[in-house]
Amino acid sequence: MGAGKTSAARAAAAALGARAVDSDHLLVERLGCSIEEYFASHGERAFRAAEEDVVAELLERPPSPVLSLGGGAIASERVRGLLERHTVVLLDVDEETAWRRAGGRRPLARDRSRFGALLAERAPLYATLADVVLPDSSRDVVRRAVPAMRSLAQAPAGTRLLWATAASGEYPVFVGDGLLGSGFRAVAGDAHVVTDETVGAIYGRAIDAASTVTIPPGETAKTLATAQTVLEALAEAGLDHDGHVLALGGGVVGDLAGFCAAVYQRGVRVVQVPTTLVAQVDSAYGGKTGVDLPQGKNYAGAFHQPTAVVADPTALATLPPEELAAGWAEVIKTALIAGGPLWKRVRSRAARPDRDLVLACARTKLAVVAADERDAGARQSLNLGHTVGHAIETVTGYARYRHGEAVGLGLLAALTLSAQPALREEVAGLLAEHGLPTRLDPAVDPADVVAATARDKKRRGGRVGFVLVEAPGDVRTHVAVSPDDLRAAVAELERS
Numbered sequence: 488m489g490a491g492k493t494s495a496a497r498a499a500a501a502a503l504g505a506r507a508v509d510s511d512h513l514l515v516e517r518l519g520c521s522i523e524e525y526f527a528s529h530g531e532r533a534f535r536a537a538e539e540d541v542v543a544e545l546l547e548r549p550p551s552p553v554l555s556l557g558g559g560a561i562a563s564e565r566v567r568g569l570l571e572r573h574t575v576v577l578l579d580v581d582e583e584t585a586w587r588r589a590g591g592r593r594p595l596a597r598d599r600s601r602f603g604a605l606l607a608e609r610a611p612l613y614a615t616l617a618d619v620v621l622p623d624s625s626r627d628v629v630r631r632a633v634p635a636m637r638s639l640a641q642a643p644a645g646t647r648l649l650w651a652t653a654a655s656g657e658y659p660v661f662v663g664d665g666l667l668g669s670g671f672r673a674v675a676g677d678a679h680v681v682t683d684e685t686v687g688a689i690y691g692r693a694i695d696a697a698s699t700v701t702i703p704p705g706e707t708a709k710t711l712a713t714a715q716t717v718l719e720a721l722a723e724a725g726l727d728h729d730g731h732v733l734a735l736g737g738g739v740v741g742d743l744a745g746f747c748a749a750v751y752q753r754g755v756r757v758v759q760v761p762t763t764l765v766a767q768v769d770s771a772y773g774g775k776t777g778v779d780l781p782q783g784k785n786y787a788g789a790f791h792q793p794t795a796v797v798a799d800p801t802a803l804a805t806l807p808p809e810e811l812a813a814g815w816a817e818v819i820k821t822a823l824i825a826g827g828p829l830w831k832r833v834r835s836r837a838a839r840p841d842r843d844l845v846l847a848c849a850r851t852k853l854a855v856v857a858a859d860e861r862d863a864g865a866r867q868s869l870n871l872g873h874t875v876g877h878a879i880e881t882v883t884g885y886a887r888y889r890h891g892e893a894v895g896l897g898l899l900a901a902l903t904l905s906a907q908p909a910l911r912e913e914v915a916g917l918l919a920e921h922g923l924p925t926r927l928d929p930a931v932d933p934a935d936v937v938a939a940t941a942r943d944k945k946r947r948g949g950r951v952g953f954v955l956v957e958a959p960g961d962v963r964t965h966v967a968v969s970p971d972d973l974r975a976a977v978a979e980l981e982r983s
């Protein structure tokens with residue numbers, strides 16, 4: 488309700504040269520009265536039965552129109568079964584917007600809290616059915632997303648498409664088992680692959696590459712010196728603005744290759760093909776690219792949105808267990824930010840590193856980035872656990888802890904600072920179950936960590952703002968923390 492389905496369907500139909508049909512409009516014609524009147528005289532059950540017949544007729548009879556479906560139609564098993572043969576597009580609107588548009592105007596949108604409960608109840612069903620998720624979209628966004636929707640036909644069955652938007656650009660995110668090696672191409676033109684030695688050896692042949700440059704694996708390669716090697720290799724290979732960089736690997740490759748793409752000839756396109764859990768649930772999206780300096784993590788970089796992201800969760804099968812564990816830290820962070828069904832799944836231990844988990848995390852991150860690409864406000868929430876996490880990485884020379892491991896410790900420090908002992912304990916339990924450290928190496932001096940947080944590149948006006956948690960799904964950004972409290976939170980990491 489209130490998602491803008493009718494106008495989105497018209498925009499998609501115009502781009503496809505197809506017919507647009509609104510099931511509610513057709514239903515009103517058939518019923519001979521308004522939905523409201525029919526609800527009042529016959530009740531919801533009779534309405535749903537009539538709706539099911541009309542929708543089934545439309546879904547069964549080719550040629551298919553672009554159909555905008557009443558929000559409750561998917562409650563019918565028959566309709567859900569028929570939808571399997573079609574491409575289902577979910578328009579992702581928040582409750583506030585939906586209520587503003589539909590509140591008071593539909594039989595099931597009379598009462599604000601019932602309306603919210605209904606949306607929350609339907610959300611998991613929508614997420615399961617949707618082949619494509621578009622953010623609350625103008626007609627232009629829908630029109631521009633149509634080619635990517637069409638390209639789903641070339642992707643392995645079960646591939647899902649998220650449409651990412653940010654102030655500086657929009658791009659498709661494809662998540663599907665078997666995408667790597669399927670021959671699927673999200674972007675035309677020559678692909679100049681940047682990968683690391685480990686990933687290149689396993690997946691290099693899955694890509695039809697115009698050239699390949701291979702860097703050593705791991706965080707210690709995320710430097711300006713490596714970037715120079717990559718930039719020179721791209722120039723030698725003749726990359727120009729018709730081609731693109733293809734980042735094949737984890738967050739290190741993604742950040743470094745994205746940075747090279749941002750500065751090479753003042754910016755060429757980059758396609759992110761993430762192969763670690765960290766990269767598939769987090770780093771491949773949002774356009775932050777960069778390299779480390781000895782003085783600080785990610786100290787040189789640029790915002791450069793990808794042209795497309797292609798994530799194949801089956802690639803996680805070859806990931807060493809400790810790298811998979813590092814990814815769980817980002818999953819737990821994302822679940823704490825999202826709250827709701829994602830947090831429920833993660834805390835119940837029901838989450839697996841599969842397509843649906845990657846999709847849920849990507850949706851959370853993309854929604855935050857859509858609201859604030861450049862880290863002015865809401866995006867800071869993604870930094871949860873990272874202020875102390877980055878400081879731990881910096882003082883240990885990027886060699887003692889994986890990024891995800893340091894973020895896990897940072898999450899615990901953030902929960903101490905949030906005065907959430909019970910949640911801290913629960914998160915520590917989750918981290919430990921995934922094989923992540925919950926205790927800081929005693930060789931690390933808390934004073935050094937505190938000093939390094941003061942150099943965090945997100946400090947403003949001489950102050951580092953922390954991200955703290957009120958409850959899962961409710962995080963506060965830019966919170967001031969006293970040096971004593973910070974020292975105590977880091978010191979607690981050595982005890983816990």
Ligand SMILES: NC(=O)c1ccc[n+]([C@@H]2O[C@H](COP(=O)([O-])OP(=O)(O)OC[C@H]3O[C@@H](n4cnc5c(N)ncnc54)[C@H](O)[C@@H]3O)[C@@H](O)[C@H]2O)c1
Nearest residue numbers: 685704705737738739740762763765770775802805806890
């Ligand atoms: N840009 C962002 O928004 C963002 C967000 C989070 C993290 N990051 C960055 O990401 C980096 C960490 O990324 P990471 O954890 O992916 O580390 P990584 O890129 O170093 O990969 C970890 C290791 O796994 C190997 N590997 C990768 N994919 C594999 C596969 N499928 N099978 C077998 N081995 C594989 C790599 O060779 C490497 O040795 C950090 O530099 C961090 O700052 C960036």
